[in-house]
Amino acid sequence: xxxxxxxxxxxxxxxxxxxxxxxxxxxxxxxxxxxxxxxxxxxxxxxxxxxxxxxxxxxxxxxxxxxxxxxxxxxxxxxxxxxxxxxxxxxxxxxxxxxxxxxxxxxxxxxxxxxxxxxxxxxxxxxxxxxxxxxxxxxxxxxxxxxxxxxxxxxxxxxxxxxxxxxxxxxxxxxxxxxxxxxxxxxxxxxxxxxxxxxxxxxxxxxxxxxxxxxxxxxxxxxxxxxxxxxxxxxxxxxxxxxxxxxxxxx
Amino acid sequence: xxxxxxxxxxxxxxxxxxxxxxxxxxxxxxxxxxxxxxxxxxxxxxxxxxxxxxxxxxxxxxxxxxxxxxxxxxxxxxxxxxxxxxxxxxxxxxxxxxxxxxxxxxxxxxxxxxxxxxxxxxxxxxxxxxxxxxxxxxxxxxxxxxxxxxxxxxxxxxxxxxxxxxxxxxxxxxxxxxxxxxxxxxxxxxxxxxxxxxxxxxxxxxxxxxxxxxxxxxxxxxxxxxxxxxxxxxxxxxxxxxxxxxxxxxxxxxxxxxxxxxxxxxxxxxxxxxxxxxxxxxxxxxxxxxxxxxxxxxxxxxxxxxxxxxxxxxxxxxxxxxxxxxxxxxxxxxxxxxxxxxxxxxxxxxxxxxxxxxxxxxxxxxxxxxxxxxxxxxxxxxxxxxxxxxxxxxxxxxxxxxxxxxxxxxxxxxxxxxxxxxxxxxxxxxxxxxxxxxxxxxxxxxxx
Ligand SMILES: Nc1ncnc2c1ncn2[C@@H]1O[C@H](COP(=O)(O)OP(=O)(O)OP(=O)(O)O)[C@@H](O)[C@H]1O
Ligand SMILES: [Mg+2]
Numbered sequence: 001x002x003x004x005x006x007x008x009x010x011x012x013x014x015x016x017x018x019x020x021x022x023x024x025x026x027x028x029x030x031x032x033x034x035x036x037x038x039x040x041x042x043x044x045x046x047x048x049x050x051x052x053x054x055x056x057x058x059x060x061x062x063x064x065x066x067x068x069x070x071x072x073x074x075x076x077x078x079x080x081x082x083x084x085x086x087x088x089x090x091x092x093x094x095x096x097x098x099x100x101x102x103x104x105x106x107x108x109x110x111x112x113x114x115x116x117x118x119x120x121x122x123x124x125x126x127x128x129x130x131x132x133x134x135x136x137x138x139x140x141x142x143x144x145x146x147x148x149x150x151x152x153x154x155x156x157x158x159x160x161x162x163x164x165x166x167x168x169x170x171x172x173x174x175x176x177x178x179x180x181x182x183x184x185x186x187x188x189x190x191x192x193x194x195x196x197x198x199x200x201x202x203x204x205x206x207x208x209x210x211x212x213x214x215x216x217x218x219x220x221x222x223x224x225x226x227x228x229x230x231x232x233x234x235x236x237x238x239x240x241x242x243x244x245x246x247x248x249x250x251x
Numbered sequence: 252x253x254x255x256x257x258x259x260x261x262x263x264x265x266x267x268x269x270x271x272x273x274x275x276x277x278x279x280x281x282x283x284x285x286x287x288x289x290x291x292x293x294x295x296x297x298x299x300x301x302x303x304x305x306x307x308x309x310x311x312x313x314x315x316x317x318x319x320x321x322x323x324x325x326x327x328x329x330x331x332x333x334x335x336x337x338x339x340x341x342x343x344x345x346x347x348x349x350x351x352x353x354x355x356x357x358x359x360x361x362x363x364x365x366x367x368x369x370x371x372x373x374x375x376x377x378x379x380x381x382x383x384x385x386x387x388x389x390x391x392x393x394x395x396x397x398x399x400x401x402x403x404x405x406x407x408x409x410x411x412x413x414x415x416x417x418x419x420x421x422x423x424x425x426x427x428x429x430x431x432x433x434x435x436x437x438x439x440x441x442x443x444x445x446x447x448x449x450x451x452x453x454x455x456x457x458x459x460x461x462x463x464x465x466x467x468x469x470x471x472x473x474x475x476x477x478x479x480x481x482x483x484x485x486x487x488x489x490x491x492x493x494x495x496x497x498x499x500x501x502x503x504x505x506x507x508x509x510x511x512x513x514x515x516x517x518x519x520x521x522x523x524x525x526x527x528x529x530x531x532x533x534x535x536x537x538x539x540x541x542x543x544x545x546x547x548x549x550x551x552x553x554x555x556x557x558x559x560x561x562x563x564x565x566x567x568x569x570x571x572x573x574x575x576x577x578x579x580x581x582x583x584x585x586x587x588x589x590x591x592x593x594x595x596x597x598x599x600x601x602x603x604x605x606x607x608x609x610x611x612x613x614x615x616x617x618x619x620x621x622x623x624x625x626x627x628x629x630x631x632x633x634x635x636x637x638x639x640x641x642x643x644x645x646x647x648x649x650x651x652x653x654x655x656x657x658x659x660x661x662x663x664x665x666x667x668x669x670x671x672x673x674x675x676x677x678x679x680x681x682x683x684x685x686x687x688x689x690x691x692x693x694x695x696x697x698x699x
Contacts, residue, residue, distance in 0.1 A: 052647045078653035090648040094669025095662050100649070103662075108653035143666075160652060 001199045002026040002049075002168050006060035009041075009048050009224075018044045020224035021060065026168070026217075031200040033210055035238050036221035037247075042203045043087050045221070046172045050084040051077050064168055078104075079111035083166030085157040087173045087203075092144040097156070100144050101126060105163055129162045133189055150177035158189045169193070170201045175209040187212030207239035220246055273307045276325055280308065283327040283443070284414045291386040292377075295393035299412035302397070306404045315403050318586040318618045319557040323497050323523050324407060329469035331441035332495045340690055343463045343489055343683055349432040352376075356437060356467060357444030358417050371425030372458065377418040377447060388420045388449045395475040395503035399529035403561070408501040408527070411473040415447030418473075423456040423482070435464030435490060442467040448474045452482035452510075459677070462488040465496075472500035478510035480534060486514040487680055489687065492521035494551040501527045502541075508534025508566065515675050516543040517684055518556060519691050525557040532597075535567045542574040542674035544688065547583035548695050549615070554579075557586035558606075564597040564630075573604040576671040578664050580611035590622040593630050602632035609667045610640055611660075657696040664692055 002025065009019035018041045026032045036042055048055050049062055051074035062069045064080055072080065092100070106116040117125070130140055133155050145153050154174050161169055171190075175183055190200065190213050202213060210218075210232060218234040219226045222243070227250035228234065238246070281300075289296045309321040323329070352374075353363040359376040367374045373387070380386045393412040399405060419433060433448070444467035452458055456479075466472070476484055492498065498521055506512050518524060528541045539562060547554035562571045577585035587606035608617030619636040641663055649659035665688065672688075675681040 050651050052651075053643060073656070074647060074650035075653050075655050075659075078651055084651055086648065090645050092645050092648070092662070092666050094666035094672075100652075100654070100662065103658060104649075104652035104654050107655055107658065111653065143669075164652065 001028045002062070002064055002201065004045075004049075004060075004062045007045075007048070007057065007062060008059035009044060009055050009057055012054050012056045018055075018224050019048070022221070022225055023060075024219060024226055026199045026201055028199055029194075029196040030216040031194070031202060031213060032217045032219060033202045033204060033215040033235060034219045034221050035204060035235060037243055040221045041224040042221055043172055046084050046170045046203065049077075049170060050074060050082060075107065076111070078164070078166070079108045081167030083161050083164055083169050085154075085161055085169070085171040085174050087176070089145050089153040089157050091146045091148075093146050095144050097140050097142060097144050098126065101160060101163055104160070108164060126159075126163060130159055132192070133159050133162070133185055135159055151179060151182045154178055155182060155186060158186050162189060162193065165193075167197060168199050168201070170203070172203045173205065174202075175204055175206060183209060184212065207235045210235045222247055222250065273310065277304065277308050279327045280325060280410070281414075284445075285416075286414050287378075287381065287416060290381045290383050291389045292381050292392045296413050298397070299393055299409045302400065303406055303409040303413060306400075306406045306409065308406055315559075315588075318588070318620075319525055319555060320523070324469075324471075324499055324525075329441060329443050329467070329497055330495065332468040332493050334437050334440055335493060338491060339694060340491070340687060343687060344432055344461055344680070347430070347679070348428075349430045349461065350374075350427075351432045351434055352419055354417065354433065354435050354446065354464075354466075356439055356442040357435070357446045357470070359419075369427050369429070369431075371423065371427035371456065372431070373422040373424065374431070375420045377420060378416060380420055386420070387422055388451070391449050391451060391475060391477055392447070395477065395505055396473060396501070398505070398531065399501070399503045405501060405527060405529070407471055407499050408473055408503070411445055411447055411471050411501070415445045415473065418447040418449070420448070421450045421458065421460075423450070423452040423458045426457045430459035430461050432461040432463070435462075435466040437465045437467065440468060444470045446470070446472050448472075449477075450474070450484065451477045452479060452484050454479040455481045457483040459485040460487070461680075462486075463490060465491045465493070466498070468495070469497040470500070472498075474500070474502045476502065476504040476512065478504065478506045478512055480507050481509040482507070483511045484513070485676065486512070487675060487684070488515070489517040489684060492519065492524070494520055494522060496521040497523050499525045499527075501529065504528075504530045504539065506530065506532045506534065506537045506539050509536045510534065511538040513538075513540045513674065513676065514542070515671070515684075517687065518543060519546040520548075520554070521556065522553050523555050525559065528558075528560040528562075530561070530571070531563045531565060532569045532571065533565050535569065537566065537569045538571070539569075540572040540574070540674055542572070542671045543576070544668045544671040544684075545575075545577040545585060546688070546691060547577065547579050547585065547615075549580065549582035554583040555586070556584070558589070559586075560589040562591050562602070564591070564593045564600045564602065566597055568599040569597070570601040571603065572674070573606070574671045574674055575606040576668050577608045577617060578611065578667065579608055579615035579617060582612075582614040584615065585617040587617075587619045587621070587636070589620070589634070590624065591632055591634065593625040593627050593632065595626040597627045598629040600627060600630040600632065602630065604634035605670070606636045607667070608638045609664065610638060657693075661689060661692045661696060665689060
């Protein structure tokens, strides 16, 4: 589904290289986790894949279902099935959560040549999904993420994901800032979405989330490259020993 | 070139040098108008003319006109502007129950308007009433305008009092069941419209006043508002303007104890627009809010929009808010001059002023001159002004959810304007203004 090949990325404005030949492949139906020290380039990878400005790809590339991701506008990537749950979800005062979400859902449907949802259909759907994530109706009425607690923002990201039904979900530290119960809710939300033609790339610092969302593969990212790939046991190793040995092993 | 005169805070405008002589220019300006003699307004009109001759027309060196070129307002006649066959916007407020007064080129059209009777208010028109020597508005017409000439003179307001042809006179004595809606229409391509409204809201009474439509090739409007104790006025103006339109308007308000004034203006298009608000809070525990949302796109010709506000606190425990938001693109220019004056003894004043511009490109600009002048020691006053571009992070966030770029920008512009729209208390009215804004933004999303 998602193929990243020898990706080199630098900042557009500065002479700073962040990704240094990153390669990675997530087949359909799988969950991959990325762990790695602060500043290793995890968020940068997620931004470059979803099309944020400010980065320059100097070498390599990335495809989603064989389509060149990097050639598309962010909204085209979304319509193609890519979704990023932000590490820091953005507040947008004055724009209602519902209006925003409905516009997004229908814009994607339109881009894919599907019928748009009526406001009745949309409401029914969003209410049901919000209930599963224990997001109350009042929160839906408020402006996007404004006045939401850290955990509420993260749950709102998962609500968006559930509504948009992307094929490739990237989650950037969705677990940070969540209490134990919220983590469970989010994991249940993600597990409910797991299917044979949907994949996940879960960026996290902690093994705990991976107890709830069982990964097929765990990658360790350091200094802009994948330095080690393994099974779920790799996450346990990081949890217990930190990155020290893995980093020195990789040289 | 001669040296530029030293700028002073002097009340008298400095005369500009160069031809034609200011007095000649003023005479030419007056000659182009038909000055009504007036019935009950006769004395006020005569006085206004004398005052106007004393002030003269503003020149480029006037401190008060430093950011806005007064010459198109000084010109004897406006350039004609073709009358658009049909507006792309559906008319505002038409689905609400309201009392509609229609003005065509600034002149009341009784046949097209609703019947002027509504429980809780007394309503008339200036031209009609002015055939009488006496009227309840006699002590008010031109009075607030005159008071508002200090400390800064506003020649076009004096010109208005002298020359206004028509307008509405409303005395509110109760709580009328529906709003009064003044709807302007154009008929002549070169109409130079001067309208003058007087609104008196009696003790404890309330009114919602709506103003929409298109006014003239050039317009000069004055709205005098006198709020008695505990009176309330909600004023929403959303006039439409063609791209070449010239407009100047003044709101003069006197707010007595416990009264509330809430005025909101939506302004789109126009080549040169200046709106002045002069509000004097004279009784304790009163509230005055004045807000505007301005959208300017320079792609069809120059766009310059100036909001100039002067709020005086002369009583205790009063609250004032100024919320001005301008969205500018394609070389559009925005100006905000706003002042809060807290007089001695006006303790516990809560004064707030914010002016912000969202520049959609680097060619557009915003000039702001916020001022505070405080002579009381126990007050809370703040002012702020910002100029910024679209928030790239928010734009990316929206687009990453599949919202197309154009649509995402519309969302962010509406987000930027939200604080100003919040000043409209009524949800239905606010919703309609929001829809109008959204339609304009969507239509112009692709201009560059
Ligand atoms: N716009 C930017 N300007 C300057 N430096 C940047 C920018 N974006 C990323 N960087 C730098 O690139 C490196 C990678 O950052 P990134 O946010 O991708 O790390 P991360 O792995 O997500 O870290 P964390 O675990 O703390 O979230 C860091 O050194 C960061 O400071
Ligand atoms: Mg990060």
